[in-house]
Amino acid sequence: MLEVGCGTGADLAALATATGPRGWCLGLDLSERMVRRTDQRLTRREVTERATVAQADAVQLPLAPRCFDAVYLSFTLELFDADDLIAVLQECARVLQPTGRLGVVSLAMTDDPPLMTRLYLRAHRRYPSLLDCRPIPTDQLLARSGFTVLVRRRPSMWGLPVDVIVARPTTR
Numbered sequence: 001m002l003e004v005g006c007g008t009g010a011d012l013a014a015l016a017t018a019t020g021p022r023g024w025c026l027g028l029d030l031s032e033r034m035v036r037r038t039d040q041r042l043t044r045r046e047v048t049e050r051a052t053v054a055q056a057d058a059v060q061l062p063l064a065p066r067c068f069d070a071v072y073l074s075f076t077l078e079l080f081d082a083d084d085l086i087a088v089l090q091e092c093a094r095v096l097q098p099t100g101r102l103g104v105v106s107l108a109m110t111d112d113p114p115l116m117t118r119l120y121l122r123a124h125r126r127y128p129s130l131l132d133c134r135p136i137p138t139d140q141l142l143a144r145s146g147f148t149v150l151v152r153r154r155p156s157m158w159g160l161p162v163d164v165i166v167a168r169p170t171t172r
Contacts, residue, residue, distance in 0.1 A: 002068045002095060003027045004058045004088070005076030009038030015072065016051035025051040026068075028058065057083050061091045068095050074105040077141070078133035085127070085136065089145030093169045101166055102147060108137035108154060108161040116159030138163040146170050 006012045006027030011108045016025045029035050038053040056062050124131040147167040154161050
């Protein structure tokens with residue numbers, strides 16, 4: 001399993017534990033500081049046999065094609081420039097096995113954004129370094145990147161809609 005944008009490694013450590021003794025996870029993050037923090041967390045959680053972390057840019061993953069069964073992004077896509085979103089998702093498709101799955105958790109941009117989303121967007125525009133994530137049209141981005149959505153749930157977090165999606169590559 002690959003986690004793109006693993007941050008401090010909380011999810012990566014949990015994924016490594018969940019994959020069991022035969023599974024293996026790789027976490028990637030652009031930030032050297034996050035990679036160090038993740039490495040420390042993996043060591044503390046004693047999962048270094050099942051997970052590792054590396055610094056890399058998701059726009060051009062330094063990985064062979066079709067080398068992962070699953071790719072996971074949690075509150076990561078929203079951090080990329082709009083121009084890079086499709087490239088990141090296409091890279092995820094490239095490294096997935098033909099039967100692989102993509103898991104995405106992201107702030108959701110809906111056709112008629114609720115008040116909290118509109119307020120959040122206003123705050124994001126004013127304080128982008130504080131509120132670095134922004135809602136995105138996840139379904140549309142996945143479709144444009146060659147994915148078919150298999151499961152989508154839309155809970156909310158602090159009144160903001162969140163997409164929780166499992167998708168598969170459409171064509172191989």
